[in-house]
Amino acid sequence: MPGTPKALRPRKTPRQKRSAATRDRILDAAARVFVEHGYAAGTTNRIAEEAGLSIGSLYQYFPNKDAILLQLARRHVDQGRRAVAEALRSGLPGTWDERAALLADTALRIHDGDARLHRVLFEESPRPPALLEEIRRLQDALVEALAELLRADPPVRGAGPDAAGARLTAWFLVAATESLTHRYLADRPTPDVSAFRRELIALLTAYLHRPPHDGADGP
Amino acid sequence: MPGTPKALRPRKTPRQKRSAATRDRILDAAARVFVEHGYAAGTTNRIAEEAGLSIGSLYQYFPNKDAILLQLARRHVDQGRRAVAEALRSGLPGTWDERAALLADTALRIHDGDARLHRVLFEESPRPPALLEEIRRLQDALVEALAELLRADPPVRGAGPDAAGARLTAWFLVAATESLTHRYLADRPTPDVSAFRRELIALLTAYLHRPPHDGADGP
Amino acid sequence: MPGTPKALRPRKTPRQKRSAATRDRILDAAARVFVEHGYAAGTTNRIAEEAGLSIGSLYQYFPNKDAILLQLARRHVDQGRRAVAEALRSGLPGTWDERAALLADTALRIHDGDARLHRVLFEESPRPPALLEEIRRLQDALVEALAELLRADPPVRGAGPDAAGARLTAWFLVAATESLTHRYLADRPTPDVSAFRRELIALLTAYLHRPPHDGADGP
Amino acid sequence: MPGTPKALRPRKTPRQKRSAATRDRILDAAARVFVEHGYAAGTTNRIAEEAGLSIGSLYQYFPNKDAILLQLARRHVDQGRRAVAEALRSGLPGTWDERAALLADTALRIHDGDARLHRVLFEESPRPPALLEEIRRLQDALVEALAELLRADPPVRGAGPDAAGARLTAWFLVAATESLTHRYLADRPTPDVSAFRRELIALLTAYLHRPPHDGADGP
DNA sequence: AATGAATGAGCCTTCATTCAT
DNA sequence: GATGAATGAAGGCTCATTCAT
Structure with missing residues (x-):
């Protein structure tokens, strides 16, 4: 809008x-507040005060407490x-x-410093189905992409997994990466992150390169 | 207990x-109640009514709501x-x-049908530090026992891991087993439990038999 | 339940x-509280305190404020x-x-001392449709009964009103009686109730005995 | 106002x-807003937005919400x-x-389309005593004027009512006209306004021409 | 020991009103 | 004069806990 006097334009922008x-x-x-008190005890008054x-x-700014939670969760998911x-x-x-390493690093980057929040957001609070759906979609997309990659470029020569197998393997890769990262951040069995990282990558690659299944199993 | 004279039976026992x-x-x-409503909405009145x-x-019988939760959690841990x-x-x-299979089966047995309760108990509720400590002790004992076994009977010939390495590996075994079982029960990526079981065991054994680490890593 | 020991039976009755x-x-x-403060300012805390x-x-005893109001209104309607x-x-x-006199007396008896409450209940508060329906039904029943009577026993010889006319006349009788009683109790144009009563009856009977309509009207 | 020198026009007027x-x-x-939402739910923000x-x-423009209400009520009364x-x-x-017809028509004209507002203003809201007084004065003036007319030109030959009687009759005329109009607009016992009008006028005239009271009454 | 009515702190939320810009 | 973000008292309601019976 050239020509519009500067003083008249902003009006709403700064607001x-x-x-x-x-x-x-x-x-x-x-x-x-949610991290410190959990969802139930994280009262709106406390949040207001903290803010x-x-x-x-x-x-x-928010119509109710759940909207705050929802927005927070969405922001979190978006970051992911x-x-x-x-x-x-x-x-x-x-x-x-290298791909396993990338997976591990991304998980670590996403969750570092946020594990407790993640827990409150996705496990302890009333999650509206819409959000759940969104999360699931994100995870499914990731799983599906990985499964596709597993089929196109099988890590084990000769034994390309079938469609269902590839998806299950992909789910395991994603779930293991995320769950173990979570758990590590909550448990801290080693104070040394890089040791954890190395071990996680070892687990993922060992799993990827596992010799083909021979069919024998039982309790 | 027929034959025991009435007067001699401890007065208090029946009570x-x-x-x-x-x-x-x-x-x-x-x-x-907790499974159905969660912790916050699981009111003491509802519990009393249900009971x-x-x-x-x-x-x-219980001094307050948290005491019920604590007792419940302790019972759950004991069952584990x-x-x-x-x-x-x-x-x-x-x-x-076979040990990996045992691990997987035990995890499935413990959590089957109880995943939601587990979640309420250990993720959604205010857990007193004492309980947390207890849980950690139990897990540590398991991890320690596995670590000991790893050292005494290394799954990979020649390359017995050092003390710290064994413990970390043991932690990974336990954490992966439990976390993935949890996640599976929540996500159900396959409706087929035995497929999950097979894959979990595959992951554990692949991890156990992984070739010795060559030291090179980095982002 | 004869034979049941007295001491065991009551249990719940006194409660x-x-x-x-x-x-x-x-x-x-x-x-x-509603009479004094109106519905909006009649807070549940005030009611509790007053009680x-x-x-x-x-x-x-009541699930929410409106339930109190509803119950109160129902009680009022029932009394009517x-x-x-x-x-x-x-x-x-x-x-x-004599019937007009009965109408007037009944209205006076119902509303005496309760006019303000009536107003709060039926004009100032959020009335659930169910209640409205109930009230309307009661009034309709009354109007219909009167209309029937007007048809069976026309107050004006020769000119029995048609069906719709009878109902409208009945509605006027009921509405006039109730509205004027209300208004009288709010306004008190005379401190003398019996003067009001006499005049109301005069109005009703004059209306009942009015000479047949000649059809001419217009602004 | 062409021709008036700019400098002379009162500064304040346009403002x-x-x-x-x-x-x-x-x-x-x-x-x-009040008509649509009622008084309590008719928030000042909504009013501002609507305006x-x-x-x-x-x-x-107004020091508080009640001042708006008061002004609105006053305007309404003024219109009356x-x-x-x-x-x-x-x-x-x-x-x-003819006078009865005029009364009825005026009432219908005043309230048509405004019955709900009237209700909010005079029944649902906190009316300051000053306003109440004003309303009462207006009604009293009307009643008094009618009473005077009743005395000067008695509708029933021979039986001119005494002072108090005339006022009471006048009050009945006004109250009946207004109350029944209100009630009609809320109840709509007939969808046909002209039928209501005719009947109302019939009631008023029958009441006006009622034969002199013979003094006998009782419960 | 059992009962369940009673308690009241505290939660989420609304809305009339103020005030810095 | 206009704006709308900020304020906070107050309301409806819940629920862990107590206590008279």
């Missing part, structure tokens, strides 16, 4: 910027999505070992 | 027996402990593949 | 009696129904003049 | 004019006053039958 900033302040405060706002203001996208941006590495 | 039975009834009721008691009576003990009673299998 | 008494205490308190109970107890039924019990008087 | 226009816009908005103003601006005045402007009709 919206500030507004967005306040929203984020509330979300950050909520994250901290340095009155309770009334908080409710001008972005992390995955970014990891893939520069092209997938050529070997499965 | 205590009934008392213990009532406690258990309350705990069972609490388990059902077929008045709320007043419930409070004669017993399951592990029982698994070992008849002697450990001779091969690591 | 229920007390329970019902408490309900009534709450309703009475609510009536007073000499804690807020928690109040909510053990009973008043009407009772008025008719001893048989309807034989002349329309 | 005051605009100010008055804004006030009216707010009142109109309030009327709509196309910011909440801050609204508070520059004006309607009555206008009805009388062209001279009172010569017969009581």
